[in-house]
Each structure stands twice: as structure tokens, then as C-alpha cells.
Amino acid sequence: MLPKVRMPETRKMITLEVVANTRLSPGLASITLGGPELEHLIPTGRDQIVRLFFPRDGQDRLRMPSFSNEAWMAELLMLPKSRRPWVRTFTIRRTRPELGEVDIEFVLHGDTPASNWARRARPGDPAGIFDMGLTYLPPAEASWQLLAGDESAVPAILAILEHAPASLAGEVFLEVPETADIRPDITVPEGVRVHWLPRDGAGGLPGTLALETVRRAHLPPGRCYTWAAGEAKLATGLRRHLVNDRGMPKSDIAFFGYWRHGRSSPG
Known part of the structure; x- marks a missing residue:
């Protein structure tokens, strides 16, 4: 059974950059992303899911998809891996619209692309997000x-x-x-x-x-x-x-x- 997802009415590919990298514990990092394009993200709180785009090792820049709909994946897969960014799914931990910032937390486990990027991420490094909606949809009748x-x-x-x-x-x-x-x-x-x-x-x-x-x-x-x-x-x-x-x-x-x-x- 597919999970129920409440999708945003409008969404856009959003290019940001790293603002801060904070180690919360030996195995957990919080990456703060920010930038003027964050005005296109509608904060929903709860479990707001995003696709996170970040460069592979050796890439000189982040190439974001141009499509802001479900065609983005096909567009991305048409790129050779040498130009294609990594894409992973995360939940926004916290948003600060007044500052144009979001926090995303990373579990640092092993030699994985997301963990390695989070360990090395520095202010100014590029990243991108795409809103994928939320799944926490409790019925009002639940006690x-x-x-x-x-x-x-x-x-x-x-x-x-x-x-x-x-x-x-x-x-x-x-x-x-x-x-x-x-x-x-x-x-x-x-x-x-x-x-x-x-x-x-x-x-x-x-x-x-x-x-x-x-x-x-x-x-x-x-x-x-x-x-x-x-x-x-x-x-x-x-x-x-x-x-x-x-x-x-x-x-x-x-x-x-x-x-x-x-x-x-x-x-």
C-alpha cells in the first residue's frame, strides 16, 4: 500500500548554499541551508519531506533539474554520472523563514554519499531542495x-x-x-x-x-x-x-x- 502524501499546491526547484555545519553529537550533524530562493518553500512543519541535491566528488558545480514537476527524475537520469548530482530524501528539521534558513539533520553512518558530504560541508557549498510534501496526517478522531x-x-x-x-x-x-x-x-x-x-x-x-x-x-x-x-x-x-x-x-x-x-x- 502506498503511503498517503499531502503534496504542496505549488513547488519549485530551490538552489541554496550551506550556511553552517553543526555537530550535534559524534554521529549527528545539522546542516543549515539558506539563500534567497528559499522564499519559494512553503513551510508546513511536521514531517516536511524534501529531495536534497548535492554535488558528487570532483564536480565543479551543482546542476539542478530544470523541471519543477515529476519529470525532474527523468531529466536527471539523462545526465551522465559525471554531471549528475547526488539526490537523497530528508525531512526538514526546522525552518526560519525570517532568516531564509532551513536545518536538515544527517546521521553520520559509514562511507555513504550523504554522510561524507555532511562531514565536509562548509559555508558557501551549494545544495538544492525540492518539496515532496508531508505524510503525518492524523485524523481528528484519534485520542x-x-x-x-x-x-x-x-x-x-x-x-x-x-x-x-x-x-x-x-x-x-x-x-x-x-x-x-x-x-x-x-x-x-x-x-x-x-x-x-x-x-x-x-x-x-x-x-x-x-x-x-x-x-x-x-x-x-x-x-x-x-x-x-x-x-x-x-x-x-x-x-x-x-x-x-x-x-x-x-x-x-x-x-x-x-x-x-x-x-x-x-x-
């Missing part, structure tokens, strides 16, 4: 919410919580690699409990700790809206548990496999 994810979903979930109404009730499960990755400074509604789950070197597939913790958890009664994302087995396993073991309707569960262990994104 509480379950949000769960691994480190790849933490920026989206924190953005959701920052824009949540004060009346929100929910349980949040956030699996991260290390205790150093816990974010003690977040502010959440009074009715929301956040469970940080650091692996701290424990073996096993990323996402397993969050999945097993939810399976053992005592969850509130009432209609629940679930938003879950991260490693593919976490997303699908959590949905299966909620439907088969908890009796939750599939229509109240939004789940997304952001990545798959052992596989890299195509370039």
Missing part, C-alpha cells in the same frame, strides 16, 4: 498518537512534536545509536511521553530495540494514530504488530521504510 522510529526518523518526529498542539497525548519511541544522541532539550506537550532507546553498542539490526520495546509496552486505550519510520523491518514489523496483536486498523497507521539494512540508495 492519542504513537510515534516510533530509529535515528533516521528522529528529525521528522522531533519536528512533528515541535508543531504539535498542547493537547496532544501520545507515546514516542526513539531509537538512537548512542546515549550521546539523546536530545534532552526537546519540548513536548504535557500529555506526551518520550522514550529514548540508545543501542550503546548492542548488537542486532537497527530498529529492533524500538520494535521490541513497543511490543512490550502498555499502551493507552482509545483510537490511536501511528506514525512510524526507519529501517524497513522496523516500519513493517511495527505495523504488523499493531494490526495483528493490538487490533488497530491499518488505515490509522502510517509507516515508512526510510532505508534497508545492507543496501545503499541508488545514485
